[in-house]
Amino acid sequence: MSWLAFFRPLFLWAMLFAAVPILIHFFQRRRTIRLDFSSVRFLREAAVKASRRKRLRRLLLLLTRIAIVAVIVLLFARPYSRFDPFGSFRNPQGRTFAWIDPTISMDYRTDAGTLAARARQGLASLDSTLVHSHELMVFEPCAGAFDVYEPGEESECEPVRHGPTNLGEALRAFRRERMRGTQLPSLVLFSDFQEGTAALVDTFLLSDSVFYPVVCVWLAPRHPYNYAIRVGGAPEGPSPYLECTVCATGRELASGEVSVISGALRTGHERVAVPRNDSASLRIETSAAARNAHGAVRLVPADPYPHDNVDHFVARTRDAVRVLIVCDDASCFPIAAALGAIDGSLWYEPRTLGSQEVRFEDLDSADVIVLAGLSRPARALQALFARRSLDAKVVVFSPAMDHGESSLTRDVFRHLGVRAAPEIVRAESPLSAVLPDTISVLWRGFPLARDRSVAVDRYLAPVPGDVLVRLSNRAALAAGTVDSAGHCWIVLATPLGIDPSNNLAETGFYVPLVDRLLSFGLSSVGARPHEWIAGRIERNPYYGRGVGAHVFDVNGKPVAQWSSQPTVGFDGPGVFRVQPRGEAAYWVAVHADPAEARLVYRRPQPGPAAKRFVKVVDREGFEEFLASIRGSSRLNLLWVVLGLLIVLEILLWQRRGRE
Amino acid sequence: MNEPKSGVSFLTPEHLTPIRSLNLRAKIIVEGLIAGLHRSPYHGFSAEFLEHRPYLPGESIRNIDWRKFARTDRTVVRLFEDETNLYARILLDKSASMGFSSRNGMNKYDYARTIAASLAWIFVRQRDAVGLVTFDDSIDAALPPRSTNVQLKNIIACLENSAPSSATRCGAAIDSAAHGIHKRGMCVLISDLFDDPRSIIQGLRHLRFKRQDTVLIWLLDPLEVDFRRDAPLEVHDVESDERVFLDGETAERFYRRGMRGHREQIEEACRELEIDWEIVTTDEPFHGALMRVLEKRRRLP
Known part of the structure; x- marks a missing residue:
């Protein structure tokens, strides 16, 4: 009987009442009396047979009464099969958690209304199907938690909203709720299961030890266009x-x-x-x-x-790039000057900070970080080596050559996969800069493929990454690579600022080199061009800069204030005016998320372990599933058995009375 | 109907059980019976006129001598002289089943031999010849009919010396007793009739064939008449030593059904053979039982 379990096992204590008919039976049982009688001629065979039949009948009556008590107790205890994972939907003490996909793809209109409306109808059907005492919780996106479902009560949140799915948040809340209750919960997911959502569900089903029922109600339209x-x-x-x-x-x-x-x-x-x-x-x-x-x-x-x-x-939208130069002396000022010389609208005015002044926020708010001539590693710079701590950055590393090879250089090279310590190579004659090929992304804007005015005396070798610019002896002058954190590292073999080892800053090669290196880096991390997508959380462009901005809609109504929060976003598509404090205002266009309009749907595919507990049904299938919950065959069988037992008891009792 | 007076009201088995002497017991019963009758119209079984006596209020008017009344204008009753021309036999069942008693009082055999002794007393007192046959599975003792006081003593001695034993073969025994009868007469059969009814009827039929005016006193214990038990029973047959285990309700149901069928067969046969039968239970007062038997005889044409 390991398959049998009970929703209300405490009621099984009532099985002790089964002892009542047994006790009554034994109390009614009388001691056999010996009777010396004149003749047993009338009491032979038939009487004995009848007496046996009667004993059997009495035993049957006893068993029937015990069975009646047992069946009544079972009806209260509500049995279910462990092999039927979806039996928990019939649990009077159970809890079912429902999540309705709030993304705008659920706004797809069908003949039966939007997908979101169909999901709400499904939720109402589920609520009417469940036993009254069964708790139905629905995820409230505004609260970020599950709340008791109240039929007819309007949610404070919009039924659909722009932005990514909050399924992950809902599943985390579900896990918390699951830990809280003693009863096994059920999870119902209403969604059109676009590719991304389905993949998320698959990941959840794989990562979580799913031993509770999950019903995925697949609402995708049949012939979408x-x-x-x-x-x-x-x-x-x-x-x-x-x-x-x-x-x-x-x-x-x-x-x-x-x-x-x-x-x-x-x-x-x-x-x-x-x-x-x-x-x-x-x-x-x-x-x-x-x-x-x-x-x-x-x-x-x-x-x-x-x-x-x-x-x-x-029209005329441009989003400037923020550059942070980390430098401990004045040797790096040509870098900032070069950025200013390229295009003032393309680059915000670079910030220059000493290595010990840099904070995490400074790194986080910058798009490009130039590490110029640093000999000692700063603690804050360790964030560049850590995974998942920063968004993808462009990091330009310009080594220090004055005091030989620095510890920071070793750290950077080790981070980029170079085990051997770099050597400082002294050129016998000054080396010029050469572009590696004519199809390079760096080609555009360079005046010459080889600039003989450049003279590099000392350089580091080898430099990790793909060579972007070479020296005339084919050694790398600059190389680029993307690390595991997504940062694009541009490593120079010789300092980019003023340094005795080269004359880069004094040549006409310098400004195009800085511009092309940074452009290459920005294109590698996908930082440009920047698009605002409704509902998507973005890094606050003013985070860490000490200035904020007011955001207005097209009618001039304020919609947001960006100050010190690390992330910002727009709730819906449209055109908005951003007014930074102390800077010129600009307009931004916010687009609807194109991923939501792709109409690529996929049913979740639970793994073999979770397959037994996961049911993926369409709307009609969900109605059939609800019908199966309503007509609990096991309970109905118990009622039938109880009826039959009562009839049997009455028949046996009447027969006994007649006898 | 003549009701027994207070003098005979204590002639119950309970009262008479302490009296060990059957002779005394029978004497008390018969004398009590006669005293209770108190100028009763009973005058034995013969038809010889003896004398007249005054009619007593309450008596049946059929007994009034209407001729005398017409002549003298007095209501008198005719009494008859006893005769010794009746040969009576008392057939007494002494099988082991007759030893059964559901109470601590008198068992069936004690009751039966008391009745037998009383009848013998009455017969002898009326100067009728009376004999005794005791039987169980066969005839145990047989005293041919005589009308002397010695015969009465012999009968009572025989009764006193007998005890219930052995199994019943009532029908065969009656049949066997009938073989020894050659004269027309009267037979009083006292038995519980726990035997195959067909053989009993066969025996009764044989008695009737031998021109015996037969009276059947079917003696039963009260429990045998009204079998009521609730508790489970282990019923032990005192004759066959057989044991049957069954619950009280089933035993009651089947006993009643069996007894009813048995009784119907016997009664049907008695009606057919013109045999007087009377069911007597051992809790009845003797005089009542005897009165019923005698009353039945008196009403015969």
């Missing part, structure tokens, strides 16, 4: 064109219309037709009003998923 528009390039300067891409997924767009809206004006217009599962690029000529402002492109006709039918753009 979507038309989407995305701005590719905004009109900039004198360019009158706005570039955008129209995609048709799942169904052909026979005749569409794209309008450019700037303020209250329609400043551009184009017709478009896109084959099924294809895209079309458009260059829409816009009026002058749109070129210096911001606006939106709108695609008609609408489709089941409306969030990507409008996209926003901001």
Whole structure:
């Protein structure tokens, strides 16, 4: 009977009542009396048989009464099979935790309403199916925790929201709740299970020891289709064109219309037709009003998923890069000067800090970190060697050559996988800088493939990474590599600042070299171009700088204040004006998350161990599942058995009375 | 109906059990019975006129001598002289089952021989010839009918010296006793009849064939008449030493059913053979039982 378990095992103590009929039976049992009688001729065989039958009947009556007590106790104790993991949905003391996918992909409209509405209907059905005392909890995204489900009560949170799925948060809350209760909980996930969500569920099912029932209600539409528009390039300067891409997924767009809206004006217009599962690029000529402002492109006709039918753009948008130069002396000032010489709008004014002044926040708020001529490692710089402590950065390492090889150099080289200690090589004759090839990403902007004005006397060798610039003796002048933390390290073989070992800062090669090295680094870490996606958490661009910014919507209504918080984000798509304190305001366009519109769905695939406890059903399958919960065959069987036992008891009792 | 007076009211088995002498017991019963009758119209079994006596209120008017009344205008009753022309035999069952008693009082055999002694007393007192046959599975003792006082003493001595024993073969014994009868007469059979009814009927039929006016006193213990037991029983047959285990309710049900069938067969046969039968239980007062038997005889045509 190891398969049998009880929802309310304490009721099994009531089995002691089964002793009552036994005691009554034994109390009623009388002592056999010996009777010397004149003749037993009338008491022979038939009487003996009847007496045996009667004894058997009495025993049967006793067993029936015991069985009645046992069945009643079982009905109270609510048995279930351990082999039926979904039996816990029938547990009167059980708890079921439900999560409804809040991402905007759930806003996909079907004939039966949006997916989110269908999920809420499913939740209401589940609530009406469960036993009254069974607790149904639903994840409240605003509170970040599960709360008791109240039918008809409107949640304070929006049914769908922009941003990534909060499934991870919900699963963590579920784990906490699971630890809290004694009863085995159940988990119901309502989602369209887009690729990312399904993968997350798979990971959860693999990582967690799933021995409790999980029902994944798969709400994905049967034949999904979507038309989407995305701005590719905004009109900039004198360019009158706005570039955008129209995609048709799942169904052909026979005749569409794209309008450019700037303020209250329609400043551009184009017709478009896109084959099924294809895209079309458009260059829409816009009026002058749109070129210096911001606006939106709108695609008609609408489709089941409306969030990507409008996209926003901001003309002349540029997001500057923040550079932190860590240097202990004045030798590094040419680096900052070079950045200023390249393009003032591209780079914020670099900050220069001593190695002992640097804090974690300084590193975190910078896009590019230049470590120039440091001989001693600073404690804060250790964060660059640690995984997952910082977002991907571009780190330019310029070694110190004055006092020989430094400990920081050893640390950097070891971090980048060079076990052997680098040697300082003294050139017999000054070496010039040579680009490694003509197709290099560094090529554009360089005046010459070889600059003979450069003279490098001393350099480190070997330098870890792919060679970006060589010396004339084919030794590496600069090499780039991406470490395990995602940082792009650009390591120079010779100092980048003023140093006796080279004359880089005195040549015309210097500014393009700094510009191209940093551009290469930024492209390697994907830092540019930056896009704001609604709901996505981004690093606060003002974090650690001591200045903040106010954010206003297109109507001038304040929507956020960015100050010292490390991360910021926009709740929805649109155009917003950022007003930094003491700096010029600029506009940002926030796009809807294109990942939500991909319409790529996948059923969660539990591993072999979790397969028994995980049920993946569509909406109709979920209704069938609920029907199976309602009609608990085991309990119904017990009721039938109880009825039969009572009938048997009555028959035996009546027969006994007749006798 | 003549009700026994206070003088005979204590002639119950309980009262008479301490009296060991059967002779005395029978004398008390018979004298008590006669005293209780108090000028009773009973005048034995003969038909010879003896005298007249005054009619007493309460007596049946059938006994009034209407001719005398017509002549003298007095209501008188005719009494008859006894005769010794009746040959009576008392057939007494002395099987082991007759020794059964459900109470501590008198068992069936004691009761039966008391009845037998009383009847013998009455017969002898009426100058009828009376004999005794005791039997169990066969005839044990047989005293041919005589009407002398010595015969009475012999009968009582025989009764006193006998005890219940052995199994019942009532039918065969009656049949065997009937073989020895050659004269027309009367037989009083006292038995519990715990035997195969077919053989009993066969014996009764044989008695009737021998022109015996037969009276059957079916003597039973109260428990044999009304078998009531609730508790489980281990029933021990005193004759066969057989043991049966069964619960009280089932025993009661089956005993009653069996007894009813047995009784119906015997009664049916008695009606057919014109045999008087009377069921007597051992808790009844003797005079009541005897009165019923005698009353039945008196009403015969």
